[in-house]
Amino acid sequence: xxxxxxxxxxxxxxxxxxxxxxxxxxxxxxxxxxxxxxxxxxxxxxxxxxxxxxxxxxxxxxxxxxxxxxxxxxxxxxxxxxxxxxxxxxxxxxxxxxxxxxxxxxxxxxxxxxxxxxxxxxxxxxxxxxxxxxxxxxxxxxxxxxxxxxxxxxxxxxxxxxxxxxxxxxxxxxxxxxxxxxxxxxxxxxxxxxxxxxxxxxxxxxxxxxxxxxxxxxxxxxxxxxxxxxxxxxxxxxxxxxxxxxxxxxxxxxxxxxxxxxxxxxxxxxxxxxxxxxxxxxxxxxxxxxxxxxxxxxxxxxxxxxxxxxxxxxxxxxxxxxxxxxxxxxxxxxxxxxxxxxxxxxxxxxxxxxxxxxxxxxxxxxxxxxxxxxxxxxxxxxxxx
Numbered sequence: 001x002x003x004x005x006x007x008x009x010x011x012x013x014x015x016x017x018x019x020x021x022x023x024x025x026x027x028x029x030x031x032x033x034x035x036x037x038x039x040x041x042x043x044x045x046x047x048x049x050x051x052x053x054x055x056x057x058x059x060x061x062x063x064x065x066x067x068x069x070x071x072x073x074x075x076x077x078x079x080x081x082x083x084x085x086x087x088x089x090x091x092x093x094x095x096x097x098x099x100x101x102x103x104x105x106x107x108x109x110x111x112x113x114x115x116x117x118x119x120x121x122x123x124x125x126x127x128x129x130x131x132x133x134x135x136x137x138x139x140x141x142x143x144x145x146x147x148x149x150x151x152x153x154x155x156x157x158x159x160x161x162x163x164x165x166x167x168x169x170x171x172x173x174x175x176x177x178x179x180x181x182x183x184x185x186x187x188x189x190x191x192x193x194x195x196x197x198x199x200x201x202x203x204x205x206x207x208x209x210x211x212x213x214x215x216x217x218x219x220x221x222x223x224x225x226x227x228x229x230x231x232x233x234x235x236x237x238x239x240x241x242x243x244x245x246x247x248x249x250x251x252x253x254x255x256x257x258x259x260x261x262x263x264x265x266x267x268x269x270x271x272x273x274x275x276x277x278x279x280x281x282x283x284x285x286x287x288x289x290x291x292x293x294x295x296x297x298x299x300x301x302x303x304x305x306x307x308x309x310x311x312x313x314x315x316x317x318x319x320x321x322x323x324x325x326x327x328x329x330x331x332x333x334x335x336x337x338x339x340x341x342x343x344x345x346x347x348x349x350x351x352x353x354x355x356x357x358x359x360x361x362x363x364x365x366x367x368x369x370x371x372x373x374x375x376x377x378x379x380x381x382x383x384x385x
Contacts (some may be wrong), residue, residue, distance in 0.1 A: 061151040068171030069262040071095040084122030093125035094139040105174040132175035149309030153179035156189030163346035164252040180231040206242035235355040249355035252344040
């Protein structure tokens with residue numbers, strides 16, 4: 001595995017050292033050693049069934065899995081299957097029932113969130129009619145699961161890169177960030193999906209690539225030596241099995257260019273868009289249907305859509321024949337990469353590495369930025385007086 005250093009001005013040396021040690025390990029060898037110890041040890045675990053139907057082995061650490069693409073997505077399915085197959089974790093899933101991949105760090109406030117049990121072999125799973133942040137917040141609240149806190153939250157595997165400033169849009173990153181805000185170690189994992197090139201089995205390969213890192217992270221968390229000041233964004237290249245190794249990277253400022261396209265109104269006849277009241281009624285009806293097999297099939301179709309149609313209609317409920325209506329559709333267009341620093345996340349990803357980027361929530365990491373902003377605010381406020 002290939003490693004690279006990180007600018008010590010942006011991250012604490014101890015954090016960098018710990019991450020490099022995690023990435024340096026060979027997960028398979030350590031896993032065999034762990035199994036040997038378990039075989040020689042006296043059985044001391046107890047299996048219990050909770051009121052919510054969970055079956056837990058108290059000796060196994062709890063791992064919580066969420067994502068942004070929805071509970072039926074192949075990235076989550078392959079990841080959970082692999083974790084269950086390891087046989088050393090209590091695997092719990094709390095994920096959106098539909099595609100929330102670009103929901104950002106949004107919460108559902110003031111509205112009821114519906115939760116339904118989901119069938120995932122070997123795991124205790126729920127699908128939630130909310131965002132990834134809703135899922136993680138609910139799971140960690142103690143209101144849904146019987147345990148108080150998982151050892152690790154894994155968000156993914158997402159379809160599409162979360163490099164650079166894309167992290168602010170993506171629900172998969174927000175899920176990991178929410179866990180970190182709650183003091184729980186977390187990973188966000190994404191596959192650099194390419195249209196007409198990638199295939200569903202690439203998610204299975206991405207899981208195989210990331211599993212040693214996940215296992216090493218959990219073991220270090222148990223030992224108390226895993227970094228506590230950040231969460232990790234893991235980006236897997238388009239062809240996972242041909243990757244050049246893990247590379248510790250820095251977050252770039254890169255993002256695709258948003259492109260709003262005008263859409264002809266002829267495509268949308270009168271009455272195509274519903275009033276808020278009609279839409280709300282259908283949303284409530286939808287909650288029941290989403291638990292059915294037909295709902296699951298529909299969600300799989302919805303996940304394939306990456307375009308949102310937005311209507312500019314002004315204030316709700318106002319009937320005005322002179323009002324202008326316009327229709328737009330948002331697409332993201334790849335732009336040319338200008339940075340030449342190979343230690344940046346997207347550069348490493350496109351060069352074939354598995355990019356591992358630590359993202360800190362600590363204000364002490366960006367002390368210089370805070371000071372610069374403080375100086376500017378002082379000057380700006382004084383100039384207004």
